[in-house]
Amino acid sequence: MPCATHRIILMSILASMVLLAQPFAPAQAQAAPHLSTLVIDLWPEFDRPASVLVIYRGEFAPGTPVPESVKIRIPASAGAPSALASPEPGKETAPVNQWMDLIAAKKVTTTPSGDWTEVTFTPLSRVFTIEFYDKLNTVTFDRQYTFTWPGDLAADAATLNVREPFGATDFQATPTLPPGNRDDEGLVAHQLVVGALNAGQAWQLTLSYHREDQRTSVEALQLVTPVPTRQPIAVPATDTSPAWPLFAALGVGLALIAGGVVWYIRSQSTQRFRPYEPPRYAHTKGRRSVRTSGASRARPPPVAMRIAEDEPEEKLFCTQCGRQLNLDDTFCPRCGTRVREK
Secondary structure: OHHHHHHHHHHHHHHHHHHHHHHHHHHHOOOOOEEEEEEEEEEEOOOOOOEEEEEEEEEEOOOOOOOOOEEEEEEHHHOOOOEEEEOOOOOOOOOHHHOEEOOOOOOEEEEEEOOEEEEEEOOOOOEEEEEEEEEOOOOOOEEEEEEEEOOOOEEEEEEEEEEOOOOOEEEEEEOOOOOOEEOOOOOEEEEEEEEEEOOOOOEEEEEEEEOOOOOOHHHHHOOOOOOOOOOOOOOOOOOOOOOHHHHHHHHHHHHHHHHHHHHHHHHHHOOOOOOOOOOOOOOOOOOOEOOOOOOOOOOOOOOOOOOOOOOOOOOEEOOOOOOEEOOOOOEOOOOOOEOOOO
16 A cells, blocks of 8 residues: 555655646747748848948748747858847838948857858847858959858748949849849849748859949949938938928028028118219300409309408309308309300
């Protein structure tokens, strides 16, 4: 009996341990991150010579937990990523250049691993973007580049966008790309629907073309690239800042210009009052002289007027314009009227 009792107790303890261990089993083995969509952009010789700009834009399925850690490998020849960003929760639709730079926030680590560099980061929400530059041999005019997706993450739907560099001819790809269309920035863009990719499934694309122009596409077309990351081609960057300060400043400027024009016109059209001043004429024969006889009594004295009888010096004035005259003046210096007969 004691042995049977001990067996029952031991079996009960073992069963309890199994039951207690079952709830913790899923937490110990976290499922690998799984992308709902993956977009890969390849832009050869876009804004950096002898390099291919590669951009990964990933999105986890809505409603699923955001992974605490994501690891993606990039070619060792590319070094470290040039940009890695993720928006805060609820701001997934904001422009990419407004997302948080995870590199500046020190949420990114890189580890060399043979021909690859392991990039580990913590996304803030279910979307992220990685940007890096891979090397391109431009010693000859005939260029060739092979891109490899290492298959670190599974994706339900993968899409590839390729932009031909400015001035490229005989552009070919393996696998073949659909015919391209010229985008808003003047470059020919191709889009290939890759489909679903499994975890561990590598995928490659080889590009070849002929190009003699040593400038980048940005230099040749005088383009402006947003910082720190680029917007997707189909979603151009927009300025969300309010436009009313610009319109207000423009209105004030127009009002000032209009006021200045009105003031100038009015100042030019305004005429100042000036007393009449007859021009000076030289004495000519036959000019009317000052009346010396036969004048009406209502008129002023014919030749000159005396200011005061008791003044020692006689003061004379022209009867035509009223200017003071000297005693020896024959003609008025202002209007030329003859003062006296000489």
